[in-house]
Amino acid sequence: MTKISIFYNLFEKPTTLLIIPSQDYNQIISEIPRQLSNKKICYITLNKTYNALKETFNEHPEINTENIVIIDAITKSIGKVENKEDCYFITSPQALTELSIVISEFLNYEIDYVILDSLTTLLIYQKAEEPVIKFLSNIVHKIKTSGAKGIFYVINIKDHKLLIEESSMIMDNILNLEEEKIEWS
């Protein structure tokens, strides 16, 4: 599959589980917002702080950070938080109810895409797949109802077989970049 058709599948389907090889992860987290620079994005970060994510985005001038609002589940769990206009800080990645409520609120503001980075991190905190799948099902429903689209990152697939199987029943699209062998440069 070509890079263009991958992005077509990724951006046109309402919800996609994007399985990312770990070696491509850093490339992907900047490539996708770059491709969506004219869209309003709600980016949920579960493994990078707001400041670290902004630094990453700012390294790529093509990424329109003015169109991105962030839900940061990390910073508040490790230290003090300064309020930001473009970010909501939730208590921790374990706070799935809080996260779900905040996503609902953000979806009221004409968001085009919700990006969740990543389900892999959610599993570290939750230990079991069941709460993550329940959360995922809930979020997918909210995203579809709002008319937005959702992209859910997951890495290291051999550890997440059940999650991927269950997700395939929830998501409209499963895209495994491990099988696509894309040249990113």
Next chain:
Amino acid sequence: MKIIMVVDDNEDLGRIVKRILDKEGYETIIALNGDECFNKLKEVKPDLILLDIMMPGTPVVELTQKIQDIKIAYLSAVKISQSDKENMMQQKNIIDFISKPFEREELIAKIKELVGD
């Protein structure tokens, strides 16, 4: 003998770090979460705590607020910025930040730097 407590929910990592540090002549204690860490601190006062930043249970910010008299170095796979690091290390006993994954030699050199032989 210097005592190092490793607080990490990844049991395998804890065991590996213990094996490395024991060989270097440190006494290494493992705790799998914040609660276990507190319980063990009632019985022993380590020279250094290696504290994983991403664990289920009590958020690390709550743990570190309760531990003010023991040196702490964070272990983390979370990507944080320099300003975040400076913010986190405002508490005077939080002395370092070790990024995962780390190499054996890197860990040993860091522990020697932080607590001595």
